[in-house]
Amino acid sequence: MPVPQKHAAVKTTQEFNTRAQSKAPVAKGVKVIGRKKDDDDRIDTGEEEWMQGKTLVKPPDQLDLTEAELKEELTRILTANNPHAPQNIVRYNFKESCYKPISSVDQMAVHFVLEGNLVHKDSHEARRQVAKQGVTEDMIVEDVVAEEEKPDTPVTGQLEGGEDMAEGEDGGGEERPDSVDIRAGKKEQKLTNQFNFSERASQTLNNPPRERSCQTRPPPRAHFSSTANQWEIYDFYVEELQRQEKNKEKQKAQPSKKEEDKIKKKMITVETQSDDITKITKVSKIIEHMVNQNTFDDVAQDFRYFEDASDEFREQEGTLLPLWKFQYDRAKRLSVTSLCWNKKHKDFFAVGLGSYDFTKQGHGMLLFNSLKNPTYPEFIFTTLSSVMCVDIHENLSYLVAVGFYDGCVAxxxxxxxxxxxAYMSTAKTGKHTDPVWQVKWQKDDLDSNHNFFSVSSDGRVVSWTLVKNELVFTDIINLSLDSTACGTAFDFHKQIDYLFLVGTLDGKIHKCSKSYSSQFLETYDAHNMAVDAVRWNHHHPDVFISCSTDWKVKIWDHTITTPMFTFDLNAAVGDVVWGPYSSTVFAAVTNDGKIHVFDLSINKFEALCQQAVVAKKTKLSHIEFNPVHPILIVGDDRGYVTSLKLSPNLRKKPKEKKGQELPKGPEVEIDKMEKLLSLLRESGSNQA
Amino acid sequence: MAETADSKKDEADYKRLHSFPLIRHTDMSEEMRVETMELCVTACEKFATNNESAAKMIKESMDKKFGSSWHVVIGEGFGFEITHEVKNLLYMFFGGSLAVCVWKCS
Known part of the structure; x- marks a missing residue:
């Protein structure tokens, strides 16, 4: 296909040439020169190209063919076979040791070979060259790179000598330097000759070395030396065994010690807590009282002014009005075992807390309450053993004697x-071996030492004297003179100093003297069960009262061995007390939670008041009259203490007759009782 | 004969009574003391006839448990004067006739 086209092109140029030669002879010379120039370096301006077209060089011996000859088709088949290749080459085959024709013959014929001097820039050769030249002369590297880039530029004659190109390129480089630079930048990194380098080193100033060291303190050490041999080992073992045996003996005592420690710790913590506020203790206490007074204003009003109006419409019966209730959270599970008013501060009383139950023995507590502050005790003492009895000294109201379940007194x-x-009895100093049921302060002895008595189930009545820092004991009487007897209660005669009564567990009451330790002055076969309380009358010197678990309350003349009065209260009687304001008034508490108040001058047979004051199933254990105010306090087995006001009927004075001044004073009270007794004596003698 | 029998009985009693471990002297903490004592008992019971092995066992176990450089002496009769790190000494008797001294000193 290209062949005919070429011919066509040739034809047109020929025509054009002839036309130009004929029609414009003037311009011919100029144009020839231009054409020659064109032919030389083939640089055509656009104008000349379209004007002239291309002229082809014709070989001189080219055949001139006619149209028909040109159109004639000559069919030639081109094959890959070389027509000149020999077909019959025979070579000696060593393997078969004979000549053999070779079937495959080289069909390729080489007519011309020209080794080019162009190298692909990525080839190894190019790289090598670039590396070689680039190190020696930077410029050349750049040039070579540029040269290799060039082939697509229209500049001709690039195939000529490298030096010419370098020159030409210098010019081009000047024209547009940035393009070259950009290209160089885009180029992948230059290859460096890794064998051609020069080493350069420098050293900065070295910091002068400085030595520093420290040593930790070695772990502390100690020396130890000993000798081990058979006899030492044996001795130590024997010693240890003995120690163990001792410990076993002590074990019973140990738990209590631990408890003691615990309690001590507790107390210490309490102390430390209270340390910072000690300065304002007094103030805060006053404030506390004020707050309580406001809170319990109605109760305080009742305490002072309320009189049960309904009493006027009753003949004899009276009522008890509950006032404050005293409780302390930590004492909730303990039962009240004793109550004692402070004789000096009439609003102040002590409460002993513990347990009567042998199987539930634990710690005890000693609280001091004031009517002014029913919410929280003024003093709190925790004890190791149950507190069984308390007595406050009559004159020195800060001294409090306490008896414990474990037999100690303190x-x-x-x-x-x-x-x-401040004082505590120990096993060495004659402590009781059984619970101490009652303690009672006595008048100071001849050396003006304070002393008190105690009675215990172990049958001893002991006098304790406070000498300096210790308690000195003296056995006054041992109840087991005739048989084993356990003391449960005692009371000292108000006037006759040596005389006292002791109630026992088997129901007997002994009249004793401090001076005779070997015999009883009298023995009353009083009750069938344990005597819970025995008390002398406040006014009449001969009369005392006793109560027992056998439900009975009995009133006695100590000169007569039979009871003057006997009352059956239908429940175990926990405690009985004489009223301080009248010789004929007494109150008793029973296990069924009732308080019974009697006034013999009004009713010799029945109680003026029988009132349950606590919840069902709660047992009342103790009762005390306030020495001045018309109120009672009762303690129960849940740790509560209730204060109650006696209604007017219960403390009725004999009606004053008009114009007649009733005599007052102890004589009257004695007379009152005496009148009753005489009646009974008479009737008794009549019966007899 | 009776006497010998008695003495034998006494001896048996002695062995029986004195078989428990008994700490003669220690300044270890409670926890460490208990552990060491148990270890000593175990070792002495395991190697009842070979004190050397027992000592080795104790030493190696102590090294593992409480860091290295423990020293152990076991014997029926010996005297010693040692320097030990404080809180790392146990001197005990065991089985009525053995004395074991364990201490650390590095």
Missing amino acids: VYNLKEHSDQP
């Missing part, structure tokens, strides 16, 4: 701000 001094008793 004296607390409220002035000392300590949690431990």
